[in-house]
Amino acid sequence: MKDFTRAYAQQLDKQDPLASYREEFYLPEDGIYMDGNSLGLLSKRAERTLLESLADWKELGIDGWMSGRHPWFNLSEELAELNAPLIGGKPEEVMVTGSTTVNLHQLVASFFKPEGKRTKILADALTFPSDIYALKSQLELRGLDPSEHLVQVDSPDGRFLVEDDLIAAMTDEIALIVLPTVLYRSGQILDMPRLAKAAHERDILIGFDACHSVGAIPHDFHEWGVDFAYWCNYKHLNGGPGTVGGLFVHERHFGTAPGLAGWFGSRKDKQFDMDHTMTPAEHAGAFQIGTPHVMSLAPQLGALEMFNEVGMEAIRQKSLALTTYMIDLIEDMLAPHGFFIGSPTDTRQRGAHLSLEHPEAARICKALKKHHIIPDFRAPNIIRLAPVALYNTFTDVYDVIVTLKKIMDDKEYEAFENVREVVA
Ligand SMILES: Cc1ncc(COP(=O)(O)O)c(C=O)c1O
Numbered sequence: 001m002k003d004f005t006r007a008y009a010q011q012l013d014k015q016d017p018l019a020s021y022r023e024e025f026y027l028p029e030d031g032i033y034m035d036g037n038s039l040g041l042l043s044k045r046a047e048r049t050l051l052e053s054l055a056d057w058k059e060l061g062i063d064g065w066m067s068g069r070h071p072w073f074n075l076s077e078e079l080a081e082l083n084a085p086l087i088g089g090k091p092e093e094v095m096v097t098g099s100t101t102v103n104l105h106q107l108v109a110s111f112f113k114p115e116g117k118r119t120k121i122l123a124d125a126l127t128f129p130s131d132i133y134a135l136k137s138q139l140e141l142r143g144l145d146p147s148e149h150l151v152q153v154d155s156p157d158g159r160f161l162v163e164d165d166l167i168a169a170m171t172d173e174i175a176l177i178v179l180p181t182v183l184y185r186s187g188q189i190l191d192m193p194r195l196a197k198a199a200h201e202r203d204i205l206i207g208f209d210a211c212h213s214v215g216a217i218p219h220d221f222h223e224w225g226v227d228f229a230y231w232c233n234y235k236h237l238n239g240g241p242g243t244v245g246g247l248f249v250h251e252r253h254f255g256t257a258p259g260l261a262g263w264f265g266s267r268k269d270k271q272f273d274m275d276h277t278m279t280p281a282e283h284a285g286a287f288q289i290g291t292p293h294v295m296s297l298a299p300q301l302g303a304l305e306m307f308n309e310v311g312m313e314a315i316r317q318k319s320l321a322l323t324t325y326m327i328d329l330i331e332d333m334l335a336p337h338g339f340f341i342g343s344p345t346d347t348r349q350r351g352a353h354l355s356l357e358h359p360e361a362a363r364i365c366k367a368l369k370k371h372h373i374i375p376d377f378r379a380p381n382i383i384r385l386a387p388v389a390l391y392n393t394f395t396d397v398y399d400v401i402v403t404l405k406k407i408m409d410d411k412e413y414e415a416f417e418n419v420r421e422v423v424a
Pocket residue numbers: 099100101102128130131180184209211212232
């Protein structure tokens with residue numbers, strides 16, 4: 001018999017080995033934050049490392065590049081070491097640089113080599129729009145028509161992708177594959193090792209957008225043989241709004257010239273020779289372009305420290321316990337209200353957020369916000385809820401679903417217009 005009392009949720013919190021991490025974060029005073037899949041919250045450690053870098057600037061000026069608490073010249077490399085275990089790469093295969101979309105541009109510019117019959121890029125119909133915009137523009141830059149050279153594999157139900165369909169589309173016309181690790185709407189995890197193996201058996205390179213999986217699930221990119229990956233550090237990793245992104249390039253590709261070159265991709269000892277012939281770094285550092293956004297990197301030092309301390313296995317375990325508990329509560333409390341859980345029920349395929357579909361989703365989100373609960377909305381009908389392992393509790397989950405039940409029982413959502421806000 002499942003227990004649907006608040007006391008049971010509190011009991012689960014008492015047994016939670018990660019409970020103490022909640023105090024490390026600045027949480028809303030009178031509300032519940034469930035949007036860590038879009039923008040993670042500020043932690044005290046991230047605030048401290050940002051303030052330290054500001055103090056270095058204040059006290060050292062230009063010397064902050066080489067002296068100070070976190071010398072800026074090596075900050076991207078220092079952070080790559082903290083990022084590497086989270087995605088299962090060797091430190092030299094990872095770089096903290098650019099942003100998701102910029103890194104995708106860089107990686108496609110470097111690894112898309114249309115030749116003979118192989119001139120197409122394979123992607124999917126559910127991926128984040130920015131990736132598609134980037135892929136289309138990369139094709140156009142090569143004089144290739146995206147309507148012919150970008151193949152997007154469809155989804156049978158608009159929620160999930162089927163690996164067999166993706167593999168069936170890996171034809172001898174495909175030069176490069178770019179897929180999400182975890183889908184941004186449904187939270188489905190794709191079978192990355194299987195896809196990488198299938199791609200390589202067909203002589204195709206494969207890269208992954210790991211925005212919704214980094215900091216949420218463990219990865220083994222090196223072992224899986226993935227060619228490249230890229231991600232943001234502002235969602236599950238709590239690095240701050242617009243913080244610098246990450247990229248992974250498998251060591252077998254070291255020596256590939258960066259498609260978009262810039263002096264920060266140089267070997268560190270050569271960079272200030274100011275030679276007009278670039279000597280690229282001999283590792284993933286080669287894919288950096290210009291001066292790093294230091295103040296935007298700095299919070300990651302504190303933020304990422306926590307992930308390395310706790311380990312991705314423990315984070316994954318709690319995250320799955322939270323989403324499984326949430327599904328149980330939704331099925332019990334919201335049954336008469338017409339919600340559809342558009343996320344995988346199989347835990348092996350479920351990322352770290354749940355997608356709740358409802359025709360009134362836009363205004364249900366507004367009603368939740370009125371109760372100081374922060375979800376997000378994805379048009380036309382999705383409420384995304386992300387109970388985050390490091391700072392959300394089982395009681396948070398309980399309170400969110402009870403509030404949702406009240407909003408539905410009392411039709412509170414009818415007080416709002418069913419249209420999205422500008423930033424939804
Ligand atoms: C899966 C995915 N890809 C790409 C992006 C775009 O990232 P950015 O705006 O940081 O380039 C996002 C989020 O914004 C995302 O969730």
